[in-house]
Amino acid sequence: MAEKRVTLPIAGMHCVNCAANIQRNVGNLNGVSKIEVNFAVEQALIAFDPQKIALDNIISKIDELGFKVLKSGESEIERQEEIRNQTRKFVTGAIFALPLFFLSMARDFGLTGSWSHASWVNWLFFLLATPVQFYTGWDYYVGAFKSLKSKSANMDVLIASGSSVAYFYSIAIILFLLFSDYSTSNQHLYHVYFETSALIITLIKLGKLLEARTKGKTGAAIKKLMALQPNSANIIDGYGTSSQCEREVAISELCIDNIILIRPGERFPVDGIIIEGSSTVDESMLTGESIPIDKKIGDKVVSGTVNGHGLLKFRATHVGKDTALAQIIRLVEEAQGSKAPIQDLADSVAAIFVPSVIAIAFITFGIWWVTTGEFVLSMIRMVAVLVIACPCALGLATPTAIMAGTGKGAENGILFKRSEALEKAAKLKTIVLDKTGTITMGKPIVKDIILLNALDEFKQNSSKELLSEDELLIYAASVEKGSEHPIGKAIVNFAIEKRLALYEPVDFKAHAGMGVEATINEIRLRFGKPDWFDQEILFNQELFKANSLKSQELDLIELISNLQNKGRTVMVMATESAILGIISVADAIKPQSSQAIKELHNEEIKVVMLTGDNLNTAIAIANEVGIDKNNIVAQVKPEQKADKIRELKKEDGLIGMVGDGINDAPALAIADVGFAIGTGTDIAIEAGDIILSGGNLIGIPKAIGISRETLKTIRQNLFLAFIYNIVLIPIAAGVLAPFEIFPNFLRQLHPILAAVAMAASSISVVTNSLRLYRTKK
Numbered sequence: 001m002a003e004k005r006v007t008l009p010i011a012g013m014h015c016v017n018c019a020a021n022i023q024r025n026v027g028n029l030n031g032v033s034k035i036e037v038n039f040a041v042e043q044a045l046i047a048f049d050p051q052k053i054a055l056d057n058i059i060s061k062i063d064e065l066g067f068k069v070l071k072s073g074e075s076e077i078e079r080q081e082e083i084r085n086q087t088r089k090f091v092t093g094a095i096f097a098l099p100l101f102f103l104s105m106a107r108d109f110g111l112t113g114s115w116s117h118a119s120w121v122n123w124l125f126f127l128l129a130t131p132v133q134f135y136t137g138w139d140y141y142v143g144a145f146k147s148l149k150s151k152s153a154n155m156d157v158l159i160a161s162g163s164s165v166a167y168f169y170s171i172a173i174i175l176f177l178l179f180s181d182y183s184t185s186n187q188h189l190y191h192v193y194f195e196t197s198a199l200i201i202t203l204i205k206l207g208k209l210l211e212a213r214t215k216g217k218t219g220a221a222i223k224k225l226m227a228l229q230p231n232s233a234n235i236i237d238g239y240g241t242s243s244q245c246e247r248e249v250a251i252s253e254l255c256i257d258n259i260i261l262i263r264p265g266e267r268f269p270v271d272g273i274i275i276e277g278s279s280t281v282d283e284s285m286l287t288g289e290s291i292p293i294d295k296k297i298g299d300k301v302v303s304g305t306v307n308g309h310g311l312l313k314f315r316a317t318h319v320g321k322d323t324a325l326a327q328i329i330r331l332v333e334e335a336q337g338s339k340a341p342i343q344d345l346a347d348s349v350a351a352i353f354v355p356s357v358i359a360i361a362f363i364t365f366g367i368w369w370v371t372t373g374e375f376v377l378s379m380i381r382m383v384a385v386l387v388i389a390c391p392c393a394l395g396l397a398t399p400t401a402i403m404a405g406t407g408k409g410a411e412n413g414i415l416f417k418r419s420e421a422l423e424k425a426a427k428l429k430t431i432v433l434d435k436t437g438t439i440t441m442g443k444p445i446v447k448d449i450i451l452l453n454a455l456d457e458f459k460q461n462s463s464k465e466l467l468s469e470d471e472l473l474i475y476a477a478s479v480e481k482g483s484e485h486p487i488g489k490a491i492v493n494f495a496i497e498k499r500l501a502l503y504e505p506v507d508f509k510a511h512a513g514m515g516v517e518a519t520i521n522e523i524r525l526r527f528g529k530p531d532w533f534d535q536e537i538l539f540n541q542e543l544f545k546a547n548s549l550k551s552q553e554l555d556l557i558e559l560i561s562n563l564q565n566k567g568r569t570v571m572v573m574a575t576e577s578a579i580l581g582i583i584s585v586a587d588a589i590k591p592q593s594s595q596a597i598k599e600l601h602n603e604e605i606k607v608v609m610l611t612g613d614n615l616n617t618a619i620a621i622a623n624e625v626g627i628d629k630n631n632i633v634a635q636v637k638p639e640q641k642a643d644k645i646r647e648l649k650k651e652d653g654l655i656g657m658v659g660d661g662i663n664d665a666p667a668l669a670i671a672d673v674g675f676a677i678g679t680g681t682d683i684a685i686e687a688g689d690i691i692l693s694g695g696n697l698i699g700i701p702k703a704i705g706i707s708r709e710t711l712k713t714i715r716q717n718l719f720l721a722f723i724y725n726i727v728l729i730p731i732a733a734g735v736l737a738p739f740e741i742f743p744n745f746l747r748q749l750h751p752i753l754a755a756v757a758m759a760a761s762s763i764s765v766v767t768n769s770l771r772l773y774r775t776k777k
Helices: 016-027 055-064 075-108 119-136 138-149 155-178 184-190 194-218 220-227 324-337 343-372 375-388 391-411 419-425 435-439 469-480 486-497 547-552 556-565 593-602 615-625 638-652 665-670 699-733 751-774
Strands: 004-011 032-038 043-048 232-237 245-250 259-262 271-276 279-282 293-295 312-318 414-416 430-434 445-451 506-511 515-520 523-528 569-574 579-586 606-610 655-659 673-677 690-692
Touching: 004 055, 004 075, 004 324, 016 032, 016 043, 016 055, 016 138, 016 343, 016 391, 032 324, 043 055, 043 324, 075 119, 075 194, 119 138, 119 155, 119 194, 138 155, 155 194, 155 343, 155 375, 194 375, 194 751, 220 324, 324 391, 324 414, 324 419, 343 375, 343 391, 343 699, 375 699, 375 751, 391 414, 391 419, 391 699, 391 751, 414 419, 414 699, 419 673, 419 690, 419 699, 430 435, 430 638, 435 606, 435 615, 435 655, 445 469, 445 486, 469 486, 469 515, 469 523, 469 569, 469 579, 486 569, 486 579, 556 569, 556 579, 556 615, 593 606, 593 615, 593 699, 606 615, 606 638, 638 655, 638 665, 655 665, 655 699, 665 673, 673 699, 690 699, 699 751
Parallel strands: 430 606, 430 655, 655 673, 673 690
Antiparallel strands: 004 043, 032 043, 232 245, 232 259, 259 312, 271 312, 279 293, 414 690, 445 579, 506 515, 515 523, 523 569, 569 579
């Protein structure tokens, strides 16, 4: 049985160390080959062998670690419930912590009378602090217990231990005062720190609440995509019969071959093919292009797109998880859940972060107690170190930016299949473009039909010296009937449009990159590129100079060259020993190709054109779109494209290859980043790392621009996260204490300020990532 991949939404992760805990323990299970747990997205991508381990066993292991695997569709519900829960706990914490804080400060600054030093005041502080400690802060104790139980340490351990030190020290003080004589001369020794523990928990809870709300915004792209699908559809039962009737059904009830009615302004609920009516359709959700597309009978329509002015009926072809919209959502989710290589450094640091901070906190306490003899001062510094350390900022730095970047791409019809591709695309220096279907429309049309001397085989059945254009076209189209090549299809379609009767080819053979051959009316015919034919036969001027060219003093070589210089592909029709004539075709250039190539050049990216056409044809196309003729690789057979990419990688480093995702699959796989050109319904392209669903090249500079902005944001986030911890942990430990030049709040950082800074660090990272949605790329 093949390896199975699943994406599991997971609730209960509080920081990156929780994700690392799941990844380590589940990754060690026999049968699990790969696991990536993303704290920001709150999900795990797991690859496993079903013959060795069942999915239920994996889920049980995650539950055993203290986390909850959610069912499909529960993620957003769970997120909103978590926000409501956090809000309740924060409000409760604020109700108790704020009066506690103001009363404590008033006593410390002598703003109250002597009553404030009565023993009952400390007990009041205790009553105010306890609900905060064990209701608002209960999650941190549970998280710390589960983390320590699985032999790891996360953010909860730091918060629970830091606040507990202040809280239980204060309890020890009031118990001491209860059973001893109260000495007002030594009252400073009996200062309680209930307000410190309460404010630490309340402020960090506020930070986590804001972080959850802000983090939810980075996943806005997924929510927008999910909102595109309507909840119901109108189907027509008994379509085409006298008893046909319309009824409304839920989306989940739709089946393949259902006939669905779409009124003006409605969204298509599933993918299908129009069977009645015509209209325009807004496909901007797929392609990023705002111009509506004309649709008629036989055209494909895609779920989530919007019908224009017409009334349409269409037959469902893909429903449920197989629709284009469902696949887009899956691709975006997988990209957001995957880990970029740049995240490895943050993960490595996070793995040892909490144990290191705990060690630093105890060292801080020891040094200050030994050097000053002041227990309270040493304890305050230790608590400040425990509280200010923030592994969350490290864990959020990369995934939140990836979420925003991939979401921004989806809005523009750019689907990043893996976050690694998003990172690599930012570093590309060379882009290789396949010509047909990439730079051009991929739908060639017949331009020239030129007749040469008639041959003996055909003179037997014709009194004319030359075949007519229609006769030559009939033979060419008949040979190409068995071909799947775009040029062959163009010639067949042209003949059909002219309503010419074609022969059935016998013993058809295709020669990759060269042409095709078949037997027509017992005559063996070959139709393909000039290079395929024997040069001595092809260019024998005495035998095969065309009568129609004699007056122009042109030979066949010059004719072919002239046509190729115009950007046309020349195909020769011949028997095994002689020439019948030539047919040229041309492929129209996509409207935005020139603009896209210009933008790539502006970004100092080298553009290379890869084509199976001859050099003259390639140069003509290159001149039209602005590609340097020195950057043309022509006459490349399909099976040679991957080898050419390998050669270019040796010369130019990181290479991006752009192709149709099917014929170019090997080359796309070999390239560092494969861009697969799609057209709305081609979302399930397996080859390629980035899918351009708009079907044009303008998506390439957009994708690279988004990638560069994302990578820049990741670097900014990592800088903020690292510099925050590198600078503030030593300050909390008291390294500035000897230097009077610094203000007192820095020389002795209070744990409450440490809690504010800790909350602000995570929020700043997530907010910085959200800026990607405002980028113009």
